């Protein structure tokens with residue numbers, strides 16, 4: 449059963465809308481973290497909230513055994529399709545439909561990644577604790593947890609109450625070009641720390657008309673101290689937080705924090 453339904457219609461165009469993201473550079477950063485914080489490179493990895501599988505497939509192409517987990521059937525369908533079409537892959541990832549607050553794996557993994565503010569989608573009290581406890585449970589002793597989160601600065605100063613329109617083109621099933629527009633209105637409430645994203649997607653049909661689909665997503669703004677305390681409670685050793693893939697220290701106007709934490713276990 450779907451655990452997250454905020455990525456229904458948007459799943460088909462998600463990669464187009466995020467085309468500027470450099471998952472190669474992001475995976476280089478993960479591998480630099482493996483070199484820095486693990487005695488040997490991990491073999492089996494979990495990409496949590498994998499979405500359309502951009503990072504899952506990037507790491508699979510680098511030779512890691514990959515599990516991709518997500519709560520949206522639509523996003524996982526896109527991931528599986530991309531995996532089937534990827535000729536560079538020697539070993540296809542295992543994709544599973546799981547809620548990141550209560551997921552189950554067959555065994556432990558050497559590292560867990562969770563990319564692109566997926567953890568900000570945990571909006572309920574206790575959700576972050578539940579997710580971190582699961583991640584800790586399924587990590588090998590001293591296994592690595594690599595994740596990012598949007599900063600309070602981004603919620604306040606960048607998202608705020610702004611609206612955006614993204615325009616692009618893609619091919620339909622017959623290979624014909626079609627236009628897509630995604631309107632995106634934000635509403636950030638500094639009291640509740642919740643940010644609503646009202647998304648309207650317009651996809652061109654073969655006859656030139658457009659079909660509209662609407663979706664509402666919610667992200668929660670977490671303070672650094674809340675994230676750090678949740679890691680402590682789950683049994684993680686906090687290894688660092690950075691502003692970019694060069695391990696630069698975060699500043700006042702940093703929009704995304706990149707975290708590394710190690711699962712401490714009594715073995």
Ligand SMILES: C[S@@+](CC[C@H](N)C(=O)[O-])C[C@H]1O[C@@H](n2cnc3c(N)ncnc32)[C@H](O)[C@@H]1O
Pocket residue numbers: 451452455496497498499500501502503517518519520523546547548549562563564565566569570
């Ligand atoms: C911004 S997307 C990021 C996807 C992917 N990590 C990437 O880098 O493109 C957030 C993802 O979190 C997933 N998600 C949100 N809440 C979830 C939950 N409770 N359990 C599992 N996945 C969830 C969504 O389905 C979506 O695929």
